[in-house]
Amino acid sequence: MDSTQQKCYVCGKESSRKCSQCKEIFYCGEQHQKIDWKRHKFDCAFVYVTDPNMGRCLIAKRDLNPGDVILMEAPIAFGPRPHLVEEGPVPCVGCCRLIMAEKSPRCEGCDWPVCHNDCVGLKDPNKHGHECFILRLRTHKALDGLHEYYRQDALFALRCLMVQRKGIKKWMQFLSMESHMEKRGVGTEIYKEYDDRVINYLEENFLKPLKRLEQDSKEPIFPDMSRETLHKICGIIDVNGLEVNQGAEVMGLYPIACSMEHNCIPNTIHSFEDEFANYRITMRAALPIKKGERITTMYTHSLWGTQARREHLKETKYFSCACERCKDPTEMGTYLSALRCLGSETKPCGGNQLPLNPLDDKTEWACDKCEIKIGNIQASYLINQIGDDVDQVQLSNPTVRELDNLLSKLLTFLHPNHYHCFSVKHSLVQLFGYQQGYLPNQISDDQLKRKAKMCRDMLDITSKIDPGNSRLCLYTGVLLHELHLADVIYVKRKWDIGNKKELLELLKEADESLAKAKEVLKYEIKTMSGEKLHNLMDSSRKEFIRWTQRNKIDLNKEIVE
Template sequence: MEHSCVPNTTHIFDNEPNGYKITIKAVLPITAGEHITTMYTHCLWGTQARREHLRETKYFNCKCKRCSDPTELGSYLSALRCIGTNEEPCGGIRLPLNPLDDNTDWACDKCPVNLTNAEVCFLVNGIGEEVDNVQLSNPTVRELDSLLNKMITFLHSNHYHIYAVKHSLIQLYGYQQGYTPSQLTDDCLAKKATMCRELLDITKKVDPGNARLPLYLGVILHELYLANWLIIKRKWDLGIKTKVKSVVQMLLECEKCLEEANEALKNESNTPAGEKLAALITTSTKRI
């Protein structure tokens, strides 16, 4: 099947009595004459990483609508922060002038300073190695927080390296010793909820049909539910007077998160991770 970095199908593997079966399902509307596509690379890699992987393993240069867009469909998954030339950064966003050109310069939207593609690759690859090393060392919340604060100086808050660290963090808030539900401050819960909403927005932009990231999406939605639920329960148990409207909004968001998570995992029931996450969502739905 043809590749696209925004595929309009997903595939499901089933064990059959007489062998294996692959089911292909449309996840986006496919009009007459439109190509039916899948994806040969990782959805959460930036454009340069995806195109390099496809070139080395599939021998073609991808020119899909996501690869052709410097902002990657408004997700800014590869964007950098401009640190300028003076002591104070200009606060601009740095994007490739032509993402389909491997030698393109990266320009800032606020100042005239450009970076070469080689300079950007050196920076991003170096940060990527550090992220991998930290992630493989069974990191603590403090270690990931420290890494996040360091990266945010150079990378856009939606960058795929930052996405990876945030996705790990939201799963540690509420579970790791020192950050259990009873130990989390209100600020930590609010921070977790904000991270979840940021990740949710990015995930839906790069995978609008939920073809490649159902487990990522399911985790984000369930963790957002948990953050809201803990805030609501804490206020309720303490008898703190609060605006009814804000509580109702959080409850509605909880309900919506669980409904969306359940829908996102409908094709993951035959995988161990999908089955485990679906069970958590069922329990949470009963609680709601």
Template sequence: MCDKVCAECQEPADLNCSGCRMVSYCGKEHQKKHWKQHKSLCRPFIIEQDEAIGKCLIATRDLNPGDLILTEHPIVSGPTPHMVEEGPVPCPGCYRLIVGEESPRCPNCDFPVCDTRCPGLQDMEHHGHECMILALRDISAINGLHDFYRQDTLLSLRCLLLQKRHPKKYAQLMDMEAHLERRGKGTDVYNEVQDRIFNYLDDNFFRPLKCMEMKTGKSILPDTSKETIHKICGIIDVNALEINQYSEMSVLYPTAYLMEHSCVPNTVHTFDLVSQGYKINIRAALPIKKGDHISTMYTHALWGTQGRREHLRETKYFSCSCKRCSDPSELGTNFSSLLCMGSNEEPCGGLQSPINPLDYNTEWACNKCQIRLTNGEVSYLVNRIGEEVDNVQLSSPTVRELDALLTKMATFLHPNHYHCYAVKHSLIQLYGYQQGYMPSQITDETLNRKANMCRELLEVTKKLDPGNSRLPLYSGVILHELHLANMILVKRKWDLGMKTRVKGMLAMLQECNQSLAEAKEVLKNEFTTPAGEKLNKVIATSTHEFNRWLERNKIDLNKN
């Protein structure tokens, strides 16, 4: 007997929707009739088991950029785990970063909070329920000072609380991959979880909770075993998404976690506001064909191949072999390539790239001479340069300091290398803003250099992130700075009466117009982040000023 019912007439049905396979029909006629209602809800993917990667999402129809793929609310959310002993921590009610020593305390459990009136403190889905357990700790035994740096335990505790409050959600959670075989006894991660999470929770909260449960005869947390907590910590590490907008939090979603990783992802995701429960919206960033895997990115797009793959291997327990990782040139950008020094201190002008980027012990070969380097030698050189870049960037550098650093790196690294990219991106934001390089001071030559630097950065960024899914803020900044460099030059020549060079100026104005339009487009999904909101306002202001300048000078770019 059929146990499915038709979505239209509620009669027995054996015909599934081919798009999402989530609803059934008694026949084609009712399927067509119900389509108008089902169309907006039909998920354009199915969940399949892949031998190599496990569960994954497969597109069931062609998708265009912007098409909605999935929208869903979290299973559970909490402050992002911080395995550090210093620095700000997220408020357990709203996740906004606070300084633990100086912040107010929750009047019930003594955890640091942004404000004792924070709405999230009373919300049972956030802090309200856990607060009753956290209050079991004997604060007087530690002179009233709460160990607030153990906020990395809160998300694990909230997962445990699903057992009684939301058993279906708890079952969904526990069905996620934890990679316990890679996190077993004797590993560093096992010891870290055992000490910072399990021992802390068990000593301070679970033991007094069990005493209370025995007295009342009521079970609040049926399972607080070591094995369960290690599994939950593994699930969080492997599957949680981090949200860094007005807050800092980690979230576990019931379906979104199944998106596989690619260093060139074909989706972009945004999060709704707090009032809407951090609902995730996943849309196509690139054209997705029926049968394609739906992917996101678990690491940073502006890391080199070696860094990305090592991070994924250490934190997600797999080795990426996507098209970017497989390509020694990283999609033609040479984002990790070195300049060959040749032999006898005579550079040959070639490039050193990994022979097989998917081999962690690969050699690096020159494309012009016979010189080869070991992966260890390359790592040592690049890490040393990276340390110097970090030290300079963190010291509020001047234009001259960054210029000097870029000149130094040009001896060893390809101009598009990720260390060069980072320094150039900082430089374009100092040209025109720093004393000695203000708009009235900066030379034409430096403005042209800034504009060319912006064009180079754009070319690399578009290759690494063709769908604007991971680097829209970087692209938005570059496009805006290109517009500014051109406009300073144009206004300077225009004010000097050099209108005879109008052809060249019109080309620059066209590029200004195009840059502002592109910036608006790449930032269309960034209104919910503080940085994105600010940059969008800057782009809107510059666009308004640019159009007013065109009107005052009676320039119609559509006619030229």
């Protein structure tokens, strides 16, 4: 056989036509190439390996460039997010959009609250269609205590139990997902919590009547309804569940995507299709990935400090992260967790307190200017107390003045880039120019300059901890749009009296900010927040073009004073 020819990937015929992506697989050019190409184009992106410490991981099978699709996958199960709701809105059992249970109509079959009687999800077998039969087995109806009676937080576990109805292959695939039952078994606090909150609720209200129905009909509806299996289902949901950001309270389980390795600076970005495509996930490369490198995602929040991220991962995913960001006391030069050193009573300092070893839960924190050290317990207590104060203010619909006062207090104890300061600043830049007293015609020049500087500082942070815009695209998009607005408002005020050369640079920055924001948000167009931000940017772009044309400004032409 000619050295340039190999056997066709599908039928075995000799061929010289290679896959353009992996350069390894050959096709003969027959019609079946078009059919099997969909299957192969993801096979050629990654390969599974088993790491003794991390378990199953994905390794790049070829060089991947930003934007390259790595996989597309339908969830093996999806349903309402399993969060306990004690008051307020709950997800519709048909579409998972939030509704007020007390005022909503009821499903004609099971009497559970729905958004409206024509909700397409009510008869969809992938959504409410099949579970409705089980939920209607409860003989009594709710008179009061609706949130305790209609427990949407238990529905996802029920939907996962129903995967058995899809066949043994799907059920075994589901059970092969990690549950960490060795760490959450009988005797643990989490076992008791789920036993009381989910398993008892499902058994008493639905599964016992179902078992009686099975005995009467002598046909098993579910081969396995044991408490052990229900606990394993809850473990699989906790460890693997991905929240689907599609304007509804949805969580999905994706067998391949959920097996990806965690990294606090991930090299992939994921997006979801809408409910009509059953929330299919698409994973793309966010950064260049060389052949043989790990393909990673993130299972916690990018804007949390190292201690908070690692604690969250240990509590929910049962592993301790040791990625490059977690090992670096400065978090890639951002100082996102750094504290201010207060010095001694006689000698103020102003340096930065940083953990000596961020991977040690008992590490000391040392100042980078003086000899003072503090314990991790002391540092954690301070950060948690400040976090409580920030949450309390942020939830109270604060004014610019209230946020400014809070930020002033925080800067006494925290580095200006600390993630609690970032949270307050991100809220502030969205109020400058919008809140009464700080509207575009009211805000001062100094406040506009301050807003622009805060945006630039925060953009510098997001570029370091999320260089592929894989997790903070909405935060970054907002900052870029607010920077655009601050620059434009300032330039409009000064155009007739200011330094044209300096003002032109601000206009260029404003123009580039919108272009960057569009690029950052290109995979967020289908989400509610992303769509809203895209519309705002389109409106800002039109106004920007009108103003520059009206004033005959050419951004590509240098101005000589």
